[in-house]
Amino acid sequence: MKRESRLVRWIWWTVVVTALFLLGFCIGWFAKPSKVTTNNHKTSSKYLAEFLDEMQPDLIRDHLRKFTRLPHLAGTEQNLKYAEEIMKEWQDFGLDSVEMVPYDILLSYPNKSQPNFISIVDHNGKEVFNTSLAEPVPHGYEDVSNIVPPYSAYSPKGHPEGDLVYVNYGRTEDFFQLEREMNISVTGKIVIVRYGKIFRGNKVKNAMSAGAKGVIMFSDPADYWAAGIKPYPDGWNLPGGGAQRGNVLNLNGAGDPLTPGYPAKEYTYRLNPEEGVGLPKIPVHPIGFYDAIHLLKNMGGQIPPNNWKGALNVSYKTGPGFTEDFKSHKVRMNIYSNNQVTRIYNVIGKIRGALEPDRYVILGGHRDAWVFGGIDPMSGAAVVHETVRSAGKLLKKGWRPRRTVIFASWDAEEFGLLGSTEWAEDNARLLQERAVAYINADSGIEGMYTLRVDCTPSLHTLVYDLTKHISSPEEGEEGLSLYESWHKRDNWTNDRDAPRISKLGSGSDFEAYFIRLGITAGRARYTKNKKTERYSSYPVYHSVYETFEIVEKFYDPTFRRLRAVAQVRGGLIFLLADSQVLPLDANEYADSLRKYADSIAHLAQTHTELMKTYKVSFESLFSAVENFTNAARGFHERLQTLNIEDPLQVRIMNDQLMYLERAFIDPLGLPGRPFYRHVIFAPSSHNKYAGESFPGIYDALFDIENSADPEKAWREVKRQISIAAFT
Amino acid sequence: MKRESRLVRWIWWTVVVTALFLLGFCIGWFAKPSKVTTNNHKTSSKYLAEFLDEMQPDLIRDHLRKFTRLPHLAGTEQNLKYAEEIMKEWQDFGLDSVEMVPYDILLSYPNKSQPNFISIVDHNGKEVFNTSLAEPVPHGYEDVSNIVPPYSAYSPKGHPEGDLVYVNYGRTEDFFQLEREMNISVTGKIVIVRYGKIFRGNKVKNAMSAGAKGVIMFSDPADYWAAGIKPYPDGWNLPGGGAQRGNVLNLNGAGDPLTPGYPAKEYTYRLNPEEGVGLPKIPVHPIGFYDAIHLLKNMGGQIPPNNWKGALNVSYKTGPGFTEDFKSHKVRMNIYSNNQVTRIYNVIGKIRGALEPDRYVILGGHRDAWVFGGIDPMSGAAVVHETVRSAGKLLKKGWRPRRTVIFASWDAEEFGLLGSTEWAEDNARLLQERAVAYINADSGIEGMYTLRVDCTPSLHTLVYDLTKHISSPEEGEEGLSLYESWHKRDNWTNDRDAPRISKLGSGSDFEAYFIRLGITAGRARYTKNKKTERYSSYPVYHSVYETFEIVEKFYDPTFRRLRAVAQVRGGLIFLLADSQVLPLDANEYADSLRKYADSIAHLAQTHTELMKTYKVSFESLFSAVENFTNAARGFHERLQTLNIEDPLQVRIMNDQLMYLERAFIDPLGLPGRPFYRHVIFAPSSHNKYAGESFPGIYDALFDIENSADPEKAWREVKRQISIAAFT
DSSP, X not given: OHHHHHHHHHHHHHHHHHHHHHHXXXXXXXXXXXXXXXXXXXXXXXXXXXXXXXXOHHHHHHHHHHTTSSOOOTTSHHHHHHHHHHHHHHHHHTOSEEEXXXXXXXXXXXXXXXXXXXXXXOTTSOEEEEOOSSOOOOTTOTTOOOOOOSOEETOOOBOOEEOEEEOTTOOHHHHHIIIIISOOOOTTSEEEEESOSSOHHHHHHHHHHTTOSEEEEEOOHHHHOOTTOOBTTTSSBOOTTOOOOEEOOOOTTOOSTTXXXXXXXXXXXXXXGGGOTTOOSSOEEEEOHHHHHHHHTTSTTOOOOXXXXXXXXXXXXXXXXXXXXXXGOEEEEEBOOEEEEEEEEEEEEEEOOSSEEEEEEEEEEEOXXXXXXXXXTHHHHHHHHHHHHHHHHHHHTTOOOSEEEEEEEESOGGGTSHHHHHHHHXXXXXXXXXXXXXXXXXXXXXXXXXXXXEEOGGGHHHHHHHHTTSBOOSTTOTTOBHHHHHHHHSBOSSSOSSBXXXXXXXXXXXXXXXXITOOOEEEEEEEOOTTTOOSSSOXXXXXXXXXXXXXXXXXXXXXXXXXXXXXXXXXXXXXXXXXXXXXXXXXXXXXXXXXXXXXXXXXXXXXXXXHHHTTXXXXXXXXXXXXXXXXXXXXXXXXXXXXXXXHHHHHHHHHHHHHTGGGGBOTTOBTTBTTOOBSSEEEETTEEEEEEESHHHHHHHHHHTTOSOHHHHHHHHHHHHHHHHHO | OHHHHHHHHHHHXXXXXXXXXXXXHHHHHHHSOOSSOOOOHHHHHHHHHHHHHHOOHHHXXXXXXXXXXXXXXXXXXXXHHHHHHHHHHHHHHTOSEEEEEEEEEEEEEOOTTSOOEEEEEOTTSOXXXXXXXXXXXXXXXXXXXXXXXXXXXXXXXXXXXXXXXXXXXXXXXXXXXXXXXXXXXXXXXXXXXXXXXXXXXXXHHHHXXXXXXXXXXXXXXXXXXXXXXXXXXXXXXXXXXXXXXXXXOOOTTOOSTTSTTSOOXXXXXXXXXXXXXXXXXXXXXXXXXXXXXXXXXXXXXXXXXXXXXXXXXXXXXXXXXXXXXXXXXXXXXXXXXXXXXXXXXXXXXXXXXXXXXXXXXXXXXXXXXXXSOTTTTHHHHXXXXXXXXXXXXXXXXXXXXXXXXXXXXXXXXXXXXXXHHHHHHHTHHHHHHHEEEEEEOSOSBSOSSEEEEEEOGGGHHXXXXXXXXXXXXXXXXXXXXXXXXXXXXXXXXXXXXXXXXXXXOSSSTTHIIIIITOOOEEEEEEEOOTTXXXXXXXXXXXXXTOOHHHIIIIIOTTSHHHHHHHHHHHHHHHXXXXXXXXXXXXXXXXXXXXXXXXXXXXXXXXXXXXXXXXXXXXXXXXXXXXXXXXXXXHHHHHHHTOOTTOHHHHXXXXXXXXXXXXXXXXXXXXXXXXXXXXXXXXXXXXXXXXXXXXXXXXXXXXXXXXXXXXXXXXXXXXXXXXXXXXX
């Protein structure tokens, strides 16, 4: 018994000891943290909600008010002052670092003592009419100095005099029609075109190619008036004395015209001014339609076709005020503007990533404005400002994104995307190796209807997911998500039941990041109803009437639309910077590629016979798209089985997602456009604003019709198909 | 007492329980493996020793014997057969995958039914002498068919006839001397030059620029005979009937002449043959010196300066056999070679990396040979073969490298580095993003003296470390390391006590990887004593006398030298693929940059006055080097404190090391050479074989002396300094 008892006791002891040991072991095992700090998804999504909620309409209003009081053209003292204020506030908001990054670039200003204008001169050489020297200043801004009058930046000096020829929008097809159908040559003449449809730099290029010796551009109410809306300040239409400023370069992505490919630092070698990239060789000047009416009466008998007449139908030879006298009148341009190398300033703020500081997510938009920049760009800059403030709040609560976030306030966007392009050139290698995505933040609003997103296909899914978590800013839509509000207003045309997302074109600061460097990119803003509002951009675009008040009175009185834009832009940045696995979708890219391939092949169908003759086939392109599609599907399947506890595996998969866009970069660039290197997307050769898919093939096809050597032209088509298929 | 006892017992119990729990806890804590599999350095270095020891001289001999029995020119059936054998053996050795990768590229062959030759024709047009149609075949190979006779690949067809002018080595300076000092024009004449000093393609380019209508090249004993050595087979000098084959392209890194920038796949667009990159426009042909003597007697009275006479002093107007008659004789070239698009095959073998499969370390060398390829390239290919075998052995023992290793057997190197360049073009994006290093494996031996290493500066330290762990292959040096043996034979000239390492030039397959893509690169082989052996490469270079026997009898009878080369090449691959932290040294790069900057600034000192006039300064360059030096030092300090337990941190640092070389790539390329994009290193514009540091600045300075517009030329110097400083 005793023995037994001892045995029992001994067994009991052993059991206890073992149990205790095991208990300790288990607790020890599980208490030890894994080396890998996995993202706590709940925490991250809690922070996302806080981040979006923190953004306040009233503060966006305050930011906009603050930075639109004075004109702040690139290269001026006031724009530096705003840069300094932004730098200081971003520091106060709590960013890890904020710095000012200067470049010395070629800018263009009117001569203060000799204003630009255009005259009508009679047969004695007497000026019988001069265009106005400035726009009437809006109420409340009468005492403001330094309002630059409307001008075409980078126009050379000059005084060309000659007959005036009207060429509609100045598009390639307009010049064709003029020369071929109407049999009018513009050689040695001065051309007048209306704004709209295409980028103004393309109009000037077309006029130069056609042999014109000067270009006048005006805003026709047909293109710049919304129906039933009064001119500013009683409405948001462009007054007759208002005119559109803007650069008339053809840079094709080169950045500063004197330092193509390299950052414009102090020590950087500069081309001679006359060698500068994309500078127009003939004088250019913009006018309002009050002035335009006078000039248009003076076209020496040219009778434009009906569809060219626009709203200024009053004129054109037969209109009131037209006399036969005008036939002998000529037009003289008086342009005194100067190009000069000037210092500009980008503001760059950073939040250092907690786990992957060497991965960059960028939110960038410009600060420089033609005058006050009420819409362009400060409605966007105010949104960025509020995003930075909200991110700072989160930082103070202990949040830190997985990856580094970079905020940029670019300078000199209006002069050809110069600040952003110089910085991209300065940091090209790092960006190429490390940039995950670039989100652009130009004007936050250009209409009062719904959201507009242009982005690369791999962002589609993220945009949809995000906008489902943002509320509609529209009155009467309480409870609706932004996604729903957007969806009901702007669905894809045919094939898809989701809000429409467009291709990226150009004309804003994402260009160097997306089209030169191949960084995933997108932009978002509030827009008009494209179906009913046919004008380009918005009526007061680039005029003195882009004030704080036009936004507050008309575009976004509650500032809830701009808050929604802030939430989209900020939310994209947040999710790209903080998600453990990058929220990019290669399958969407594959779908889009197929659509683009179908569409370019369809375009070529107009030449079926010739394609047979020259043995041109799109087969290799379709087979490449097929391969890409399979690879994308396989990749996302592997992603499902990813061990997210293994930081190296996660990084490896993320690297593939990050480099997805880079895969489309051809280091040799597009023909004649070395800085446009994206084989899938480029600004159209005929309109910088528009995005073209498979631009190399498209341009080669376009040239077929005008080619003296069809064999050579078709060889170029084949070459471009082959390049696209390979890439 | 009892109470006390109970208390004691209770305490004792508690202590035991706690102790047991803690014990369990601690064991549990420490028993749990960290997620991070840290490299076991001891295991890795044990494997390195096994890897190097496994390589056997006798097996290298066997591999060399096996792959040199038959001629295997690129594009021939036999070269495909060897590719298939290599593929099969690599699979048997145990690589994870081996594949054959074909391209269709432009090659050039003599016409089998119409051999190329050169004639001397008298004033009646009668051929009084014809050069030989082939080299005397070495003993033992008499029955071998498909030995291609000496020819200049890519020479156009043609029958130019004219006076013969001798232009020494055909260098830029030789043409200058001829035209300026000797007042002889080569326009419309046939030029004869001796091989050596510079790449033959550069000679042809110079002759074309000078207006010649044909080029003949010969091997002068002064350049191709080692003193006191008999011609093959009694020694390793070139017999008088032997001649050097070789391509005469000026590709500047373009790869296949018809598909510059893109891989030559089936669907790839091809230029028209006459538009091909780098093709010579005038006939070219190589001859031996027996034939050269006859031609040189026929120079119509040209008396070359003494330093031009070489070893063929017998001739030149006054030599034996010269008669006045010859003055009226002309030379006629008869060239019938064809260019044709032909399929070639690279063999690509892979070992998948255990932890970072998306990081590549590449060992590549070519397989195609002009004839047997006893030295070039099979002495190198045998070394690669043995390296693969040894790696396969390790794999079977359970080793697997951290990163992916890629072995390549390139095709068509002799035709302009075509196989390796096409593969680089095909995989450019992946390589740019993922390649850690490229080690080249052309001929393993070109002399019997010591090791020769050419590599990028960041590899210096690794090469020194590695060679200290390899034994000297030299007889009588048992116990000496390869490092010691090398060091005592070839020290840096002045400033450093270590074996000399040179810059990479070109002329082998690393070109696209290093100079176009910016991948860390190096090469190693056994070489001659440069101080006493002045001939270019080695005497029988590119002749039929490059047999297995010449290696076995003369260059490396024990095959221990080739084993040492295998250990260097293989060891580099091993350490680059398996080290946790990449063994690359940014500080060495900084030191080299300073040397190069000093040297280019020194070169410019010959123009001190002009530099003042045109305000050219190297200050920005030196300040950039200074910045790089500080950044490198800072980086290596941070590396000391790296937490190697954190896989993400290790990856981040390694990414920086991997991209170090990439930082020197200028996407716009060097002026006129878009595929040479490395700002620090490029093949000299005057000799493809030689590496030039700061090539952009160098070329701009070189052009100063010949420039009609010195201001423009100096502006180019400034531009190049600015680019280099920025990069």
